[in-house]
Amino acid sequence: MFDDLTxxxxxxxxxxxxxxxxxxxHTGKKELLRARLAKRLRSSNFHNFQEYYDYVLQDKSGEELVRLLDxxxxxxxxxxxxxxHFQFLADEVLPGLLADKKRGGKIRIWSAGCSSGEEPYSLIITILEHKAITPTLNLKILATDISTRVLATAEQGIYPEERCKDININILKKFFQKGQGRWQGYVQVKPVxxxxxxxxxxxxxxxxxxxxxxxxxxxxxxxxxxxxxxxDRVVNSFYSALGEGGYLFIGHSESLTGIKHAFKYARPTVYQKK
Ligand SMILES: C[S@@+](CC[C@H](N)C(=O)[O-])C[C@H]1O[C@@H](n2cnc3c(N)ncnc32)[C@H](O)[C@@H]1O
Structure with a gap:
């Protein structure tokens, strides 16, 4: 059943x-798309791909579209x-932000496409571990993703220990709580x-x-x-979202080559608005 996606x-x-x-x-992803859609069709008793497609379009709540994108x-x-990136943040970016008296300890970060939360949690830990932080630290991280499924995991902040095996042991003890009973084998990110x-x-x-x-x-x-x-659109909206002097970090295999933008190159995969 659902073997063929035309x-x-x-x-x-x-x-x-x-x-x-x-x-x-691209067409190389056809089999992946078929397999993922087939799962959804089976779980909700749709008869074929066309029926599911029509349902997504007519669903005014938009919930099925969220599920499809998930x-x-x-x-x-x-x-x-x-x-x-975390090293650069600690060594080059944070000292300036933390020393700026006018901002009074205020730091605002956006993790855009945060997936299951590992990236924003790593950002907070990097900042809380920084030697220059003061009691006036006023840190807020906005962590967003299109997928409600990964956001649910992110919000829970519970991970199998296996996923944390590369985290320094002192950091792990300081910022993660070991699970007990049925949560044996898991850790949870602490409220701080x-x-x-x-x-x-x-x-x-x-x-x-x-x-x-x-x-x-x-x-x-x-x-x-x-x-x-x-x-192009997304990079330029990041430019508008940043304050003067703000930084954009992109993935190590990504580049802004071929995109029209006003960022200054800071180092590979890091750009600054200035
Ligand atoms: C491979 S993960 C990257 C997670 C993390 N930033 C990292 O580098 O480890 C890509 C994430 O981007 C999200 N994503 C894809 N398209 C998106 C969109 N249009 N708006 C917001 N998030 C999107 C996906 O749901 C996924 O969680």
Whole structure:
């Protein structure tokens, strides 16, 4: 059952996914899309792909579209992924922000495409561990993703110990609680870390809804799924969202080459608005 997704059906779904989420599914992804859709069809008793497609379009609540996008997003992530970014943040970016008397300890960060939360939690830990932090630290991280499924995990902040095996043991003891009983084998992020984060579903195709300017944006390994036009739009909306001097971090395999933007190059995969 659901063994065949016709070329026409693939095109319908990929166009819809591209229009709504900017995610560019080329034909090499047809089998992946078929397998993921088939799962959804089976669990909700749809008879075929066309019936499901029609249902997504006519569902005024938009919930089925959220589920569809959930099922096609790629959410691979890990704690302190691409660790050089966290080093640069600690060595070069934070000292300036923390020493700036006018901002009174205020730091605003956006983790855009935060997946299951490892990235924003790593950001907070990096800041809380910084030798220059003061009692006036006023840190808020906005962590957003299009997928409600990964956001639910992020908000819980519970991870199998295996996922934390590369975290320094002292950091692990300080910021994570070991699970007991039925949670044996898991750790949970402590409230001191969680309390700095606001998790929210946000689609990068939609206008940026916050007024406060950001100091730092991490959008890593997200734009890789977008085509150049979409990347262009998203990068320029990041530029508007940042305050003067703010930084944009992108994934190590990504680049802004070929995109028209006003960022200054700071170092590989790091850009500054100035
Ligand atoms: C591979 S993960 C990257 C996670 C993390 N930033 C990292 O580098 O480890 C990509 C994330 O981008 C999200 N994403 C894809 N398209 C999006 C969109 N249009 N708006 C917001 N998030 C999106 C996916 O749901 C997924 O969780």
């Amino acid at each position: 070329d026409n059906e693939f095109e319908l779904f990929s166009k819809l996914i591209y229009t709504k989420a900017g995610i560019n599914l 099922s096609v997003s790629t959410n691979l992530t890990s704690f302190f992924r691409e660790s050089k 870390v969680k309390n700095c984060i606001q998790f929210m579903r946000h689609n990068l195709m939609e206008p940026y809804p916050w007024k406060e300017p950001m100091d730092i944006i991490f959008c890593r390994n997200v734009m890789i799924y977008f085509d150049k036009n979409t990347q």
